[in-house]
Amino acid sequence: MSIRDLRARVEGDPDFLFRYIEEVYRIVERHEEVVRAYITLRPMEEVVKEAEELLRRGTLGPLGGSLVAVKDNISTKGIRTTCGSRMLENYVPPYDATVVERVKAAGGIIIGKTNMDEFAMGSTTENSSFFPTRNPWDLERVPGGSSGGSAAAVAACEATVALGSDTGGSIRLPAAYTGTVGLKPTYGLVSRYGLIAYASSLDQIGPIGRCVDDVARVLSVIAGHDARDSTSLKVEVPDYTQFVREEPLRRYRAVVIEEMVGEGVDRGVVKALEHVINKLEGYGIEVEFRSVPVLEYSLPAYYIIAMAEASSNLARYDGLRYGIHLSAEGLLWTKAYAQVRKIGFGDEVKRRIILGTYVLSEGLYEGYYLKAAKVRRAVYDGFRKLFSEFDFAVSPTAPTPPPRLGEVITDPLKLYSLDINTVPVNLAGLPAISVPGGFVGGLPVGIQLFGPPLSEGVLINVARMVEVIVGYER
């Protein structure tokens, strides 16, 4: 059920909200044993109590009692927030992230905290310290990552909508693999206050839903300036649902970037993209092909920058301020610190801290980090030039349908290559949306739309058209 439908039903019959909550918990009970989307599911009694409070408030708010699943790296007051890591296994934040405050104020009810790759480092949710999440479409396959729990919860109808975070594709990739819609906002549009940092210059929080309208509704609630985030944009936030139209709001020009449909992209995925492009042309949208050669370097540049920032951000897990507590009696500080990190972090996190430290070290900084930052500038300039001519770009979200569990996790380069089409968008701080683009071999594939800064309205409009073209809406 969509947010719009739920809200309308509750408005006419407030008791419907309790029946809805019961039904969602019944679904969770049926599916969760195999899907495993949640790290922490709130007891139904607590959720019902909040529903009663919401109805007493007298106003349903734009989210109308929606059950919102929240990725476990977003702080929730009084609810355990593990970041998918043993390091924070028992951490209970004393405050809500700004996005959580806003969701609650808008009539959303937090149903639970979803599984994720540890500290958002991964693309399959297999890097969770607790357990892997499975793709509801095929339980032998991954749901994508790192917001895999959020996307799986939405796809399996274990929540109305979800919040995820996207550093290099962590909202869009799981959305593509689970047949859901995921939006990564322009850098700074949504507050990061309360988001546990991975790579601060790339991280953004965004919504995952079963339809474009739900995603537009949640974005309207969470977007907007927040003085507690020093990189929050001071911009007017429109009601994004006004862009959910089945026809173009103006005459658009679209671009397909050759590097995003070339080598390594599955033939079936390309065919799904071609089908969507042909239909978009039928709406009068002009589509042209262009090359942005620097994108060849975006994957290594992204990983250098992300790992460098991670090595700094994760230094705070010292067992004193944050992280697991060990007896340090008789140990030197460096030894105690290394022990905490050895026990608290998983292999992928350790790998990224080691490499992040390496690329920032004296004598290597200029060759790796500084050059990666220059490539980032070239990507940014390349897109800026492109979007002076075009309104949006269209590409496959992921190069292939979802891999099998265990298929890519043992080879880091294979794992990183899943992000090939999503990381350039984060390097440039642009908004992007992944919308279902059909099926290949019975598995969902996603179409990515991205555009210049603050073009979320255009992307939502075109994503709604893609929804109609593909004929898949839940």
Place this chain on the structure above:
Amino acid sequence: MTLALVEVDESKLEGILRDLEKIVEMFNKIRDLNLPDELEPLYTTYLGEGNVREDVEGGVTGSEGHKLLSRELEDGYLKAPRTL
């Protein structure tokens, strides 16, 4: 690993080193790239002017803050391992 202050299980060391080598090889694509000197590095894509709050003492400070963060205190101070 020493510089990063990260310890790895002996049994996993070989596999992790192999993975690190592969990743560094991918990174070398960037190192070996010829870029114009005048190309400015980009560290953030933030479009605004920044929101920096006034640097004033907050409500929770000193030992109060320490109590919130740590379980092990001595005379109101964090008990930390020795550094020398």
